[in-house]
Amino acid sequence: MSDTTSPNTTKAEPLLRVRNLSTSFKTDRGVVTAIDDVSFEVAPGETLGIVGESGCGKTVTSKSVMRLLPDHLTIYGKESEILYGGKNLVRASAGEMRLVRGDKIAMIFQEPMTALNPVFTIGWQLDETLKYHTDLNKRQRRERSIEMLRLVEIPNPEQRVKEYPHQLSGGMRQRVMIAIALSCEPDILIADEPTTALDVTIQAQILDLMNGLKRKFNTAIMLITHDLGVVATVCDRVMVMYAGRVIESGSVGDIFHNPQHPYTKALLESIPKRGRKSGTGRLPTIPGIVPSLWELPEGCRFEDRCPYSDGDRCVHVEPVLEQGPDGRPVRCHYPLGSSRERPAKLTTSAARGAQG
Amino acid sequence: MWGFIARKLIYNVPVYLGIILIVMLALRVQDPSLTQVSKNPSPQEIAEIRSQMGLDRPFVIQYLDLLKNVVTFNFEEESWTQGGKSVGEMLKDSIPLSLAITVPTLGLSAFFGVCIALVAAYFRGRAVDKALMIFAVLGMSISYLVYIIFGQFFGAFLPRQALGGENWPFNIEGYGPLFFGEGATPMNWVSYYMLPVIIGMIVSLGYDTRFYRAVMVEESSRDYITTAMAKGASKRKIIFVHMLKNAMIPIITRVMTTLPFLITGAVLMEIYFGIPGMGFQLIGALRALDFPVIQGFVAVLAAIFILTVIATDVLYALVDPRVRLS
Numbered sequence: 001m002s003d004t005t006s007p008n009t010t011k012a013e014p015l016l017r018v019r020n021l022s023t024s025f026k027t028d029r030g031v032v033t034a035i036d037d038v039s040f041e042v043a044p045g046e047t048l049g050i051v052g053e054s055g056c057g058k059t060v061t062s063k064s065v066m067r068l069l070p071d072h073l074t075i076y077g078k079e080s081e082i083l084y085g086g087k088n089l090v091r092a093s094a095g096e097m098r099l100v101r102g103d104k105i106a107m108i109f110q111e112p113m114t115a116l117n118p119v120f121t122i123g124w125q126l127d128e129t130l131k132y133h134t135d136l137n138k139r140q141r142r143e144r145s146i147e148m149l150r151l152v153e154i155p156n157p158e159q160r161v162k163e164y165p166h167q168l169s170g171g172m173r174q175r176v177m178i179a180i181a182l183s184c185e186p187d188i189l190i191a192d193e194p195t196t197a198l199d200v201t202i203q204a205q206i207l208d209l210m211n212g213l214k215r216k217f218n219t220a221i222m223l224i225t226h227d228l229g230v231v232a233t234v235c236d237r238v239m240v241m242y243a244g245r246v247i248e249s250g251s252v253g254d255i256f257h258n259p260q261h262p263y264t265k266a267l268l269e270s271i272p273k274r275g276r277k278s279g280t281g282r283l284p285t286i287p288g289i290v291p292s293l294w295e296l297p298e299g300c301r302f303e304d305r306c307p308y309s310d311g312d313r314c315v316h317v318e319p320v321l322e323q324g325p326d327g328r329p330v331r332c333h334y335p336l337g338s339s340r341e342r343p344a345k346l347t348t349s350a351a352r353g354a355q356g
Numbered sequence: 357m358w359g360f361i362a363r364k365l366i367y368n369v370p371v372y373l374g375i376i377l378i379v380m381l382a383l384r385v386q387d388p389s390l391t392q393v394s395k396n397p398s399p400q401e402i403a404e405i406r407s408q409m410g411l412d413r414p415f416v417i418q419y420l421d422l423l424k425n426v427v428t429f430n431f432e433e434e435s436w437t438q439g440g441k442s443v444g445e446m447l448k449d450s451i452p453l454s455l456a457i458t459v460p461t462l463g464l465s466a467f468f469g470v471c472i473a474l475v476a477a478y479f480r481g482r483a484v485d486k487a488l489m490i491f492a493v494l495g496m497s498i499s500y501l502v503y504i505i506f507g508q509f510f511g512a513f514l515p516r517q518a519l520g521g522e523n524w525p526f527n528i529e530g531y532g533p534l535f536f537g538e539g540a541t542p543m544n545w546v547s548y549y550m551l552p553v554i555i556g557m558i559v560s561l562g563y564d565t566r567f568y569r570a571v572m573v574e575e576s577s578r579d580y581i582t583t584a585m586a587k588g589a590s591k592r593k594i595i596f597v598h599m600l601k602n603a604m605i606p607i608i609t610r611v612m613t614t615l616p617f618l619i620t621g622a623v624l625m626e627i628y629f630g631i632p633g634m635g636f637q638l639i640g641a642l643r644a645l646d647f648p649v650i651q652g653f654v655a656v657l658a659a660i661f662i663l664t665v666i667a668t669d670v671l672y673a674l675v676d677p678r679v680r681l682s
Contacts (some may be wrong), residue, residue: 068585072481094591102588109586114579119601119676129587164677180587 012204015187015220016084016105017066022077023057023064031075032293034060037172037321042188047214047221049252050237051228051267055290057244058224059064059073065222066107067097082276103133107183110193112173122149123161126180133184148179151216152209171202171285176208182213189214190222197229207234228271229280232256240264243290243301246321260337262306300333308334360681364666366593373423375658378418380651387411388645392436409436409647426655433648437641437659443652446637451656456549457622461556466611468585469564470600476565477572478595486563489564490517493563510551552625564610571606575599604675612668616661 018040024033035057042048050058063069065082067089078086082089089100109115116125126145130136136144142161149157152175156319165173174194181189191210195203211234214221223235231238232252239249240261259265266286288305297303299315306314313333324330325337389405397405401405406412406421410421438446472492476485576599584598610613623635630636634653641649670678 025598066586068582098588098590100588107586109579109583111579115583117580117584117598118678119604120598121677128589132588147590166678177583180583283453 013042016042016082018061019081019083020077021061021082021090022080023060023069024075024077025069026073026075029152029294033224033244033265034293035064035241037077038241038246040246040249042220042222044187045214045220046236047223048232049221049238050241051226051231051238052241053286053290055224055293056241057236058226058241060207060244061241062192062222062224066101066105067092068077068107084276091098092250095325098132102118102129102181102186103184104186105188105190106184106186108174108177108194108268109188110180110196112170112177112197114174115177118165120164121161122163122165122168122176124341125176126161126183129180129183144183145179148183149176150177151182151213152176154179171198171206173200173237174206178209178213179204180218182219185217186219188220189221191225193226195335196225201291203230210234217292221272228267243296244293245301245331246303246329247331248324248329254328255328258292258326260324260326260328260335261302262336263302263334265336266305266307280311300331308336310334338339357673357681361666361670363668365490368662368666372658375656376422376426376651377419377596377663379654380415380422382643383647383650384411385536386417386645388436388647391645396680403579408650410661411647422651425652426659431652433652435641435646435649437644437646440650443648445658446481447634447652448631450634450637453631454626454635457552457556457625457631457633460549460553461622462611462615463562465557465560466566466607469561470607471573472561473568474595474600476569477599478591480573480576488678489569492544492565492569494560496566497562502555504557506551522642552622552629552631556625558621560614568603571603572599575602578602591666601675605672608668608671608675612671616657616666620655 018038021035021038022033023035027133038057040048040063047248050061051129052058060069064076071094077092078204082091084100085104089097092100111317116122122282126148127138127141130141130144134141134144145161146157149160154160154172154175160168165176168176178194189210189251194210197207198206207230210221213219218329221234223230225231235252235253237249238255242254242263248255248259250262255264256268263286266284269284270286272283286305291297291301291304297315299313299318300306300309301318302308303314309315310333317333319331319333321329321331324332324335387401389411391411392405392409395402396654403412415419422514425433431447432443435441471522472488476488477494479485557670572595580598580602581594584594586655589598622633623639626633626636627639634657637649638653639654640646669679669681673681
């Protein structure tokens with residue numbers, strides 16, 4: 001079962017359809033698979049959150065969609081498909097990809113301090129995208145650039161276009177990145193942890209801005225983040241990834257109120273909440289770390305950190321992504337809220353998980 | 357910017373005075389009068405020579421005298437060994453000869469170094485890149501063998517043995533007219549100076565290419581490259597516009613720091629080909645303890661070095677908006 005879209009949101013024809021996407025890298029130690037069998041869809045105007053710890057494959061997923069990974073070191077799986085506008089981007093030529101990037105699918109990044117080219121002016125960098133994708137003349141492009149800066153609420157845009165990135169603060173630079181990304185009114189904006197490097201007050205402003213512009217341009221957003229607070233604020237649907245695999249997806253409401261995968265539940269529990277009553281007064285964390293892509297376990301990839309592991313089937317058989325108890329896809333032998341019997345070993349492995 | 361240059365010049369005055377002082381002190385470890393006297397000199401004869409050389413004066417006076425000459429651009433002092441030629445004349449004759457070799461060498465090796473590095477960076481990790489780097493390492497390792505191979509083959513064997521005495525395409529009969537001036541034609545210039553230029557270029561190219569490639573590879577992993585890709589820029593645009601402008605700082609640093617060394621560093625080439633450029637003359641003067649020539653040349657070279665450093669800072673500010681001249 002590869003369709004991970006929850007049935008209640010697929011009203012419109014999806015813009016982007018990712019099917020069985022596997023991305024591997026050639027390294028000195030051999031080939032390593034960073035993401036495996038990832039499938040999802042993005043509908044026009046919706047915001048899809050991709051959530052997981054560092055090293056779960058969120059960024060590889062987004063860079064695969066844009067084909068931003070180094071071509072000669074990257075292998076895409078035989079059955080991988082990234083369908084956009086009737087084309088499979090996995091097999092698209094460099095020239096075809098250039099027409100998509102920046103025009104149809106745009107991207108903003110985690111580090112606004114380094115994402116802009118330090119030796120060119122803001123105006124030049126805005127102009128560049130417009131030059132590649134529009135027929136506007138120089139003066140029109142300059143006008144459009146200033147208009148975009150005004151849209152992202154940068155004060156005094158006529159002056160700012162002449163300035164260099166180092167003359168702007170981090171928040172301002174991220175606004176410039178958003179202005180560049182949206183200048184050609186793309187169908188999809190991929191935002192890879194766009195607020196992680198910013199301080200909290202600026203984070204809220206940037207999210208507000210993205211939300212507002214999304215409505216204005218009817219742009220779909222793929223928001224990559226590890227911050228579930230951000231997901232709750234802006235996303236419509238969520239896809240949770242773990243060790244290169246999709247483990248659960250669904251609407252924000254379903255995921256937050258009714259998580260089916262133990263990992264999702266653990267992630268939600270580790271969000272600080274005001275007035276949380278807890279025995280130790282400590283914020284719950286998930287013990288252990290994401291397994292190395294070089295030494296993936298035979299069974300469930302979350303097994304060694306999972307308090308619900310049965311110590312047998314979970315260790316030896318990798319679960320498939322299938323419909324869980326409330327109809328959403330989940331990759332677990334014993335989805336939460338299911339009536340499936342869990343073996344009695346539960347308590348011992350729970351204790352082991354808590355220690356680890 | 358002019359204020360910056362003026363300030364830098366003022367800051368460097370003590371540096372300059374220090375260089376001259378150290379060179380003059382170091383020279384006076386040996387007594388040059390002994391190179392000029394007869395076989396069994398009487399103390400009186402030695403004293404007379406020393407007085408002619410001006411070495412009997414207090415050191416401070418000699419120091420101030422040289423500084424006065426430098427400040428007033430007075431290089432009238434005569435060489436002790438070159439038969440009455442003044443230091444100024446020697447400078448005037450040797451500087452263009454040195455520049456005729458070093459400017460094309462530096463320019464061409466930087467140009468080709470950057471070009472090859474860009475090609476290597478474009479094909480990073482693939483066969484083309486690997487092949488180029490093997491050649492670069494090869495070039496670095498055999499660098500001075502090149503003198504023998506190129507010098508002997510093209511300079512001596514080919515014209516003498518194979519072409520029957522014709523000095524073609526390279527002329528190794530010392531040096532000829534320069535590009536500009538009396539009796540100069542471009543072909544003349546090529547025949548006299550191309551061989552040293554080619555050798556000098558090959559010697560520095562291996563190292564240059566590796567250096568510039570390292571710079572490009574470092575730049576190619578920066579975030580702004582990913583941004584440019586995400587905007588739909590072609591690989592050519594990314595390498596030749598985005599990356600190259602960022603790489604200008606290390607490129608300028610390298611070119612500018614090698615500049616002063618090239619002027620004296622061509623000494624090997626000048627001696628091999630018998631071209632009386634600055635390096636050649638300076639070595640001769642050092643051997644003969646010809647103080648006026650050594651001091652005059654060092655004074656000029658030190659000034660060139662300091663001006664290069666200031667020019668480097670100004671160039672930084674021109675290519676990188678983050679650098680402020682203050």
